[in-house]
Amino acid sequence: MSIIEKALEKNRSETSNTGSTVSRASTVNDRPIDADPGANKPEQPIDTTGGNGRFCNINLEALASKGIITPGSARTRIKEEFRLIKRPLLDKAFGAKSARGRKHKNVIMVTSATPGEGKTFNSVSLAISLADEQNHRVLLIDADVINPSVARTFGVDEDVGLVDYLSGDFADIADLLNQTNIEDLSFLQAGKRHHLTTELLASRQMAQLIDEISNRYPDRIIILDSPPLMHTSEASVLADLAGQVILVVAENDVKQSDVRKAIARLDNRTDIGMILNKSRYSENRYGYYYGYGENRE
Numbered sequence: 001m002s003i004i005e006k007a008l009e010k011n012r013s014e015t016s017n018t019g020s021t022v023s024r025a026s027t028v029n030d031r032p033i034d035a036d037p038g039a040n041k042p043e044q045p046i047d048t049t050g051g052n053g054r055f056c057n058i059n060l061e062a063l064a065s066k067g068i069i070t071p072g073s074a075r076t077r078i079k080e081e082f083r084l085i086k087r088p089l090l091d092k093a094f095g096a097k098s099a100r101g102r103k104h105k106n107v108i109m110v111t112s113a114t115p116g117e118g119k120t121f122n123s124v125s126l127a128i129s130l131a132d133e134q135n136h137r138v139l140l141i142d143a144d145v146i147n148p149s150v151a152r153t154f155g156v157d158e159d160v161g162l163v164d165y166l167s168g169d170f171a172d173i174a175d176l177l178n179q180t181n182i183e184d185l186s187f188l189q190a191g192k193r194h195h196l197t198t199e200l201l202a203s204r205q206m207a208q209l210i211d212e213i214s215n216r217y218p219d220r221i222i223i224l225d226s227p228p229l230m231h232t233s234e235a236s237v238l239a240d241l242a243g244q245v246i247l248v249v250a251e252n253d254v255k256q257s258d259v260r261k262a263i264a265r266l267d268n269r270t271d272i273g274m275i276l277n278k279s280r281y282s283e284n285r286y287g288y289y290y291g292y293g294e295n296r297e
C-alpha cells in the first residue's frame with residue numbers, strides 16, 4: 001500500500017495522540033455550518049512586540065474569495081479542519097511533548113514536494129487560525145524567497161523583508177516586521193530578490209534570527225511559508241532550522257515517488273506532519289494519526 005493510501009486508510013480511523021500527524025484541508029466552496037462561538041471574541045490589544053511602525057492591511061475579502069479562513073468569519077468546514085490541524089502543532093510547540101527533542105518547536109515550516117500544492121494557502125490559513133487562539137501571537141514569514149506569494153495572497157504590495165535583513169541592508173529585524181489588521185498576527189515579507197538565496201538561508205545570520213525569534217518570544221508561533229523540497233536546496237536548509245515540519249500533499253496532483261523523494265530530503269526526521277490538501281474525501285473522514293515517521297523506507 002502506498003504512503004498516501006496508508007495515510008488515507010488511517011485517516012478513516014479516528015485519532016492517535018503523538019508523533020507525526022496527517023490532517024486534511026478541504027477545497028474551497030466552503031459553506032458556513034453554524035455560527036462561530038469564537039466570532040465574538042473580546043477585543044484585545046494589537047500585537048506591538050517588535051516592529052517599528054510597519055503595518056500591513058490584509059485584504060480580508062480577497063482572502064475569503066480564495067477560500068482562506070478569515071478571523072471572525074462564520075464557522076466553516078475548513079475552519080474546523082484547521083482547528084484540528086493546529087491542535088497537535090500547539091501541543092508539540094508548548095505542551096508536554098515540547099520538552100524533549102528538537103529546538104525551536106514553536107517554529108513551523110510549511111513545505112511540499114512540488115510547486116503549487118498549497119503551501120501558501122495552508123501557511124496563511126494556519127497562521128490566521130493560530131492567531132485566533134487565546135494567548136498566542138503568530139509571526140508569518142514568507143520564507144519562499146525564490147517565489148514569494150504571501151504578499152499577493154494578502155492583497156498588499158511586495159516590500160522589504162527577510163532577504164533584506166539577511167543581506168545586511170537592515171540591522172534590526174524589528175524594522176522589517178509588519179503588524180497587521182488581524183489581531184496577534186505579524187508578517188515578515190520575503191524581501192528583495194537575491195541570487196544567493198540558499199547561502200543566505202544557510203547563513204549564521206539566519207540561524208541566529210530563528211534562534212532569537214523562537215526564544216525571545218516563547219509564546220509566539222512562527223510559520224515559515226517555504227519553497228518546495230524538490231528542485232530547490234533552500235527548503236532542506238530551512239528544515240534544519242525549524243522545530244516542526246508540515247508537508248502539504250496535494251492529494252491528486254503529486255506523484256507518490258516525489259513525496260518519497262521529498263521526505264528523503266528531510267534527512268532522518270520522523271516528526272513530519274502532513275496535510276492532505278485539495279482532498280475530495282467525504283465529510284466525516286478526517287482526523288490525526290501517525291504519518292510518515294513509521295512509513296519511511
Ligand SMILES: Nc1ncnc2c1ncn2[C@@H]1O[C@H](COP(=O)(O)OP(=O)(O)OP(=O)(O)O)[C@@H](O)[C@H]1O
Binds near residue numbers: 026115119144147
Ligand atoms: N485547500 C485549498 N482550497 C482551495 N484552494 C486551494 C487550496 N490549496 C491551494 N489552493 C489554491 O491552489 C493554488 C496553489 O496554492 P498555493 O499558492 O498555496 O500553492 P504553493 O504550494 O504555495 O505554490 P508555490 O509552490 O507556487 O509557492 C492557489 O490558487 C490556492 O489558492
Ligand SMILES: [Mg+2]
Binds near residue numbers: 120149
Ligand atoms: Mg507559495
